[in-house]
Amino acid sequence: MVDKILMVICDGLGDRPVEALGHKTPLQSAFRPHLNNFAMGGACGIMDLIAPGIRPGSDTAHLALFGFDPYKVYTGRGPFEAMGVGMEVRPGDVALRCNFASVDDKLSIVDRRAGRIKEGTAELAKALDGWEYEGVKVYFKEGTEHRGVLLLRAPGLSPAISDGDPHEEGRKVPLVEPRAPDAALTARVVNAFVSRSHAILKDHPVNRQRVAAGLRPANIILPRGAGIMPHLPSWKDRFGMKAAAIAGVALVKGICRVTGMEVLEVKGATGGLDTDMNAKVEAAMKALRDNDLVFVNIKAADLCGHDGDHKTKTAVAARIDKAMGLLWKDFPEDTYLALAADHSTPCCVKDHTGDPVPLAIFGRGVRTDDVKTYDEIACARGGLGRLRGTDLLQVMLDLTERTEKFGA
Numbered sequence: 001m002v003d004k005i006l007m008v009i010c011d012g013l014g015d016r017p018v019e020a021l022g023h024k025t026p027l028q029s030a031f032r033p034h035l036n037n038f039a040m041g042g043a044c045g046i047m048d049l050i051a052p053g054i055r056p057g058s059d060t061a062h063l064a065l066f067g068f069d070p071y072k073v074y075t076g077r078g079p080f081e082a083m084g085v086g087m088e089v090r091p092g093d094v095a096l097r098c099n100f101a102s103v104d105d106k107l108s109i110v111d112r113r114a115g116r117i118k119e120g121t122a123e124l125a126k127a128l129d130g131w132e133y134e135g136v137k138v139y140f141k142e143g144t145e146h147r148g149v150l151l152l153r154a155p156g157l158s159p160a161i162s163d164g165d166p167h168e169e170g171r172k173v174p175l176v177e178p179r180a181p182d183a184a185l186t187a188r189v190v191n192a193f194v195s196r197s198h199a200i201l202k203d204h205p206v207n208r209q210r211v212a213a214g215l216r217p218a219n220i221i222l223p224r225g226a227g228i229m230p231h232l233p234s235w236k237d238r239f240g241m242k243a244a245a246i247a248g249v250a251l252v253k254g255i256c257r258v259t260g261m262e263v264l265e266v267k268g269a270t271g272g273l274d275t276d277m278n279a280k281v282e283a284a285m286k287a288l289r290d291n292d293l294v295f296v297n298i299k300a301a302d303l304c305g306h307d308g309d310h311k312t313k314t315a316v317a318a319r320i321d322k323a324m325g326l327l328w329k330d331f332p333e334d335t336y337l338a339l340a341a342d343h344s345t346p347c348c349v350k351d352h353t354g355d356p357v358p359l360a361i362f363g364r365g366v367r368t369d370d371v372k373t374y375d376e377i378a379c380a381r382g383g384l385g386r387l388r389g390t391d392l393l394q395v396m397l398d399l400t401e402r403t404e405k406f407g408a
């Protein structure tokens with residue numbers, strides 16, 4: 001029997017020292033006996049998900065964790081934005097980030113964010129979703145506030161088109177132009193969609209109510225940042241492995257799905273602060289029985305980082321510890337655990353930074369080092385040194401004897 005791999009990624013867990021915490025990071029401040037056990041019994045290090053000083057998005061970070069070079073497979077944010085709002089994205093789909101915007105009768109842009117619209121976008125999006133033009137299937141879904149995603153599905157689409165958003169108010173809505181001969185169809189469909197969006201949205205009840213209330217109407221869609229979903233070879237094709245994932249947020253679920261993981265639905269796993277971490281860890285332990293690799297993303301710490309809330313982030317780290325106690329208590333003999341984060345989200349920055357994340361690898365026979373606690377500072381002294389995101393999977397494959405010898 002070949003050993004199994006368990007990856008537990010605590011989204012945005014990495015941080016910087018916080019003055020109010022006595023210059024400790026939230027993770028260092030948290031009561032975390034089980035996380036420390038994994039570090040103490042394991043091999044530790046720090047990891048730059050992309051490269052030192054590069055600020056990863058959750059999407060590019062996860063691509064790296066799954067062994068893909070994000071610089072090769074990430075052509076534009078669109079497809080990953082689509083996954084983020086929970087759309088199904090298939091290889092070859094072209095997707096664009098969009099704004100709900102306000103235009104006047106001459107299609108001059110009055111407001112690129114439609115008065116920062118917050119409500120009613122789901123209804124507006126529904127009126128645009130599910131259309132076909134020149135054989136291309138067209139889907140649209142709202143995101144947060146004034147944002148949305150346009151997704152095109154047909155064989156042979158190219159994302160090489162200009163933006164349909166001049167990024168400036170007072171200008172006319174520009175026609176999208178193809179930047180390569182094979183992008184003409186994509187450009188025609190996007191232009192047709194933009195015209196149609198105005199035709200449908202200008203008299204939509206949601207907008208009539210907005211105008212009556214003295215608010216700007218969301219009467220057009222401005223698309224930009226076209227990208228194509230690359231074909232990512234499956235775990236089965238790459239390594240002959242069966243892989244499953246447990247994640248709360250749509251973006252991470254989407255990336256797991258396009259790499260051929262089975263995404264398991266866990267009751268109470270929300271991707272929010274209220275997520276049931278114990279249920280996630282328990283589900284992962286169960287999934288290890290019939291998978292070669294199980295991936296878990298726990299989102300909560302990232303949310304606290306974006307909010308700049310070090311108190312809650314510390315509490316979240318302690319909750320992660322408690323959940324990981326379940327794994328510690330019953331750690332499966334045949335499993336190697338990689339415990340890490342997908343990036344740092346320091347409370348003082350309120351966004352992702354390039355600070356490396358703490359990494360502990362635990363399992364039978366790993367080279368235990370002198371690190372006694374799981375945190376950003378202690379792990380830097382560990383035996384794994386400083387890895388890159390794409391190295392991690394390779395190291396795990398090697399520990400579980402799945403790698404080919406290079407040379408004789």
Ligand code: ZN
Binds near residue numbers: 057058059061302342
């Ligand atoms: Zn993340």
Ligand code: ZN
Binds near residue numbers: 345352
């Ligand atoms: Zn984040």
